[in-house]
Every structure is written in structure tokens, then in C-alpha cells.
Amino acid sequence: MNIFEIFDPMFRLPLLTGLLFAALLPVLGMYLRLREEWLAALAFAQVAAAGSLGGVILGLPPQAGALACTCTAAAFKGWIARTGNNGYALLMIAGWAASILMLANVPIAEHLGHALFDGQLYFTGATHLVFGAGFFLVTVGTLPWLSRKLLLERMFPDFFQASGMSAKKFHVAFDLLVAAGLALATASIGVMGAFGLVFVPSMIAYRIGPSWKGALWLATAISLLAYGASFVLAFVIDQPFGPVLVMVLAGLAGFGYLIQATLGKRRASRPVATRDGAA
Amino acid sequence: MGEEALLIVDRLSAGYGHPVVGPISFSARRGEVIAVQGPNGVGKSTLLNAIAGSARVFSGSITRRAGVRVSHQQQAALPLDDVPLSGRELLALTGADARGLPDWIVPLIDKRLDRLSGGQRQFMQIWACLKAPVDVVLLDEPANNLDPQGMQYLEAQIRDMRATHAMLVVSHDRRFLDHIRTRALDLGA
Numbered sequence: 001m002n003i004f005e006i007f008d009p010m011f012r013l014p015l016l017t018g019l020l021f022a023a024l025l026p027v028l029g030m031y032l033r034l035r036e037e038w039l040a041a042l043a044f045a046q047v048a049a050a051g052s053l054g055g056v057i058l059g060l061p062p063q064a065g066a067l068a069c070t071c072t073a074a075a076f077k078g079w080i081a082r083t084g085n086n087g088y089a090l091l092m093i094a095g096w097a098a099s100i101l102m103l104a105n106v107p108i109a110e111h112l113g114h115a116l117f118d119g120q121l122y123f124t125g126a127t128h129l130v131f132g133a134g135f136f137l138v139t140v141g142t143l144p145w146l147s148r149k150l151l152l153e154r155m156f157p158d159f160f161q162a163s164g165m166s167a168k169k170f171h172v173a174f175d176l177l178v179a180a181g182l183a184l185a186t187a188s189i190g191v192m193g194a195f196g197l198v199f200v201p202s203m204i205a206y207r208i209g210p211s212w213k214g215a216l217w218l219a220t221a222i223s224l225l226a227y228g229a230s231f232v233l234a235f236v237i238d239q240p241f242g243p244v245l246v247m248v249l250a251g252l253a254g255f256g257y258l259i260q261a262t263l264g265k266r267r268a269s270r271p272v273a274t275r276d277g278a279a
Numbered sequence: 280m281g282e283e284a285l286l287i288v289d290r291l292s293a294g295y296g297h298p299v300v301g302p303i304s305f306s307a308r309r310g311e312v313i314a315v316q317g318p319n320g321v322g323k324s325t326l327l328n329a330i331a332g333s334a335r336v337f338s339g340s341i342t343r344r345a346g347v348r349v350s351h352q353q354q355a356a357l358p359l360d361d362v363p364l365s366g367r368e369l370l371a372l373t374g375a376d377a378r379g380l381p382d383w384i385v386p387l388i389d390k391r392l393d394r395l396s397g398g399q400r401q402f403m404q405i406w407a408c409l410k411a412p413v414d415v416v417l418l419d420e421p422a423n424n425l426d427p428q429g430m431q432y433l434e435a436q437i438r439d440m441r442a443t444h445a446m447l448v449v450s451h452d453r454r455f456l457d458h459i460r461t462r463a464l465d466l467g468a
Binding site: 034162207 | 328351358368369407
């Protein structure tokens with residue numbers, strides 16, 4: 001296979017669409033991890049898959065079905081005002097079950113089902129890119145506003161309350177942002193690819209990032225690196241993109257552990273400075 | 280009487296499942312550092328939580344003057360759990376001014392908080408609440424984990440800020456309270 005075929009116009013749309021999500025999903029992952037709700041990513045991805053399939057069965061674009069289902073799930077979760085992963089675990093298994101039942105009983109859903117669960121990025125088209133670009137703009141516009149609130153509420157919950165701020169509207173806004181992101185990303189790069197980009201880069205960056213801002217940049221860089229490498233690798237070895245991406249991310253996670261272990265050893269062997277500066 | 284009270288607590292009874300503290304009445308004005316004293320379990324932290332809005336008010340009332348902002352340093356340690364947050368980022372969250380930090384904390388301000396000692400983290404946590412742009416500061420056992428030099432610095436800061444703030448401070452350290460308070464509120468009495 002000629003590697004330069006990767007620059008063929010046919011592959012440019014999938015490449016660009018995936019790049020947008022590879023840049024944003026790890027950032028959402030950092031805030032999900034902050035709220036100890038990283039399972040939300042897998043739950044919304046599964047619900048998005050079911051929504052995409054349901055949309056196609058109803059004659060709607062898959063992105064519309066995915067968005068409708070995940071945003072409804074996020075609004076419901078915000079309405080019952082429960083934090084933690086229990087609600088997400090329920091959404092995850094319900095989404096998975098609904099998808100499998102639709103795949104088993106509705107032939108029209110089969111083709112899309114394979115794309116969603118195999119992560120066939122190369123089937124994405126202009127609609128995916130337009131939705132991805134729209135999501136990119138919304139996230140870049142809202143996340144800086146949400147960021148301080150989410151961090152403040154986590155670090156100083158009483159300060160938040162004492163200032164008379166309501167945490168609920170920020171929770172709902174963030175849940176909807178995550179739901180929309182996972183819905184659109186799942187429709188483009190599949191269930192596990194989307195989840196992997198939320199989960200793994202943020203996990204590595206949490207451990208070795210020098211600060212919150214530094215960790216956000218690090219997570220994005222890891223994600224883009226993994227995405228780029230997987231795109232080329234899947235093309236060259238002619239394998240579905242989703243599993244290749246997940247394997248590359250898993251490799252990077254192992255590498256991250258090694259770096260952390262090395263840094264930890266170095267820190268442990270460094271003499272501790274006292275207040276006077278003496279060792 | 281000078282300036283109008285920033286905070287008026289009137290026959291307050293507060294707690295969680297059931298009342299823990301009260302009924303109690305007092306007011307707080309700028310220039311006051313109120314040492315909240317009493318034995319364990321008398322409801323000192325609950326009183327601060329009720330003022331901050333995180334404990335249930337069973338009867339009575341807490342009235343803040345319009346526009347009065349409150350910060351609350353909780354006794355519990357920061358819920359870091361490996362969150363890669365630096366000291367500078369922590370201070371930015373509450374809008375606290377980093378100027379005036381002691382010279383033994385300044386070199387650590389860009390380090391991750393989870394890589395600092397318990398005392399250093401505690402100092403950052405106190406500073407984030409103490410130096411936030413607020414009118415009323417609630418401090419719950421700020422002296423915990425601080426060494427003598429940290430305590431001395433904290434005492435000096437509280438005394439410097441006294442004129443412009445009202446403060447309620449809970450501490451078991453009588454010597455610390457004696458150095459900073461303008462009056463005492465004894466819940467055990």
C-alpha cells in the first residue's frame with residue numbers, strides 16, 4: 001500500500017474530523033476525571049451508538065439521533081442531581097443493550113453498527129466534519145467559562161456555596177457539553193475510539209502533568225499524537241481504525257507509567273530542601 | 280456603634296439531621312476577629328458551615344448585608360486526589376492575591392499541590408480563602424499542620440486584614456486565638 005495515498009482527498013475529511021475530536025475529547029476527559037465521572041464518557045458513547053442506530057432506523061441522520069439521546073440522558077442525569085458513576089453505569093449497559101437489539105433485529109442498522117463498533121473513521125463525511133467543527137467552536141467558547149467553576153466547586157465546595165453561586169447550572173452545562181461531544185465523536189470514530197480519547201490521555205496527563213493548564217496541553221498533545229499515529233498505522237496495515245487507536249493509546253498509557261515510575265524514583269532520591277535551603 | 284454589621288446571626292439553631300448548635304445570636308462587623316471557642320462537638324464547625332450555606336438552619340436566621348461576600352476555609356484537607364493543580368492555579372480559583380506569600384512558599388507556588396507537604400498545602404488552602412476578594416472570612420482550624428513559623432505568619436496576616444474584614448476563626452489553639460481575636464464567642468458557655 002502506498003503511504004502517500006493517505007493524502008488522497010478521500011481521506012482528508014476523516015483526518016480533519018478526527019483531529020477535531022482528538023483535540024477536544026481529552027480536555028473533556030480532564031474535567032470528567034476531576035469530577036470523578038470518567039465513566040460518563042463510555043456511557044454517553046454507548047448511548048450515542050444506540051441513538052445513531054435509532055436515528056437511522058427512523059430515517060434521521062445518525063448524528064441527530066446520537067445528539068438527541070445523549071443530551072436527553074445528560075438532562076435526566078442533571079435533573080436527578082446525582083453525582084458519581086452509578087447513573088453512568090446504568091446508561092452504559094442500557095445503551096449497549098439497545099444497540100445490540102437494534103443490530104440483531106433491524107437490517108438497515110447493520111452497516112452503521114459495524115462502523116460504530118469497529119470504529120471505521122474512513123466512512124465519515126462532510127456532515128461529520130461540520131458537526132465536529134460546530135462542537136469545536138462551542139467547546140472553545142464555553143469551556144474557559146466553565147473551567148474555573150468546575151475547579152472551584154471541586155476544591156472549595158463551601159466557598160462556592162458561600163459565594164451564593166448555584167453549582168447545578170454549571171453541572172448541567174458541562175454534562176450537556178460532554179454528551180454532545182461524545183455523541184458526535186462516537187458517530188465519527190466509534191464507541192471505543194471516542195472513549196479511549198477521553199480516558200487515556202487525561203489519565204496520563206493527570207499523573208505527570210506539571211499543573212492543570214500543563215496537564216490540559218499534555219493530554220491534548222498525547223491524544224493528537226495517538227490519533228495521528230493510529231490513522232497512519234490503520235491505513236498502512238489495513239485494519240479498522242478504532243481498535244488500532246485503542247491499542248496505540250494503551251501503549252502510550254504503559255509508556256506513561258514508565259515515565260511516572262522514573263520521575264518518582266528521581267524525586268525520591270533527591271535530597272529534601274529545608275526552609276533554610278539546607279539539604 | 281460604628282459600621283453596620285456585615286453578618287447578623289439571630290437565634291440560630293443549625294445542624295444536619297438534627298440541630299447541633301444554638302440557639303445563638305451575634306453579629307460581625309469589619310474590624311472584628313471572633314474566636315469561636317468551645318469543647319469538641321459543641322458545633323463550632325457547624326456554625327461556620329451554616330453561615331457558608333452547607334449546614335441546615337432549623338430555626339432563627341443568618342442575614343448578610345447586601346453584597347457581602349464570604350469565603351470559607353474548611354477543616355478538611357483539599358480534595359486533591361492526584362489532581363494536577365498548582366498553588367498558583369489554586370489561588371486564582373478564589374481570586375486570592377499571591378503577593379505577600381511568605382518567602383518559603385513562593386518557590387513552591389508553581390508546583391503541584393499534591394507534591395507539597397501537608398503543612399504547605401494547608402497554608403495554600405488558607406491563603407486562597409484569606410486573600411480572596413471577600414468581606415467575611417470563615418477559618419476552621421487554620422492552625423492545623425502549620426509549624427511555628429507558619430502560625431506566626433498567619434497571625435500577622437490576620438491582624439493586618441482585621442480593619443477591612445470580619446473574621447470568624449475556630450481553633451483549639453488558645454495561644455493562636457489569643458494573638459488574633461478581638462472578642463470571643465464561647466459556644467460551650
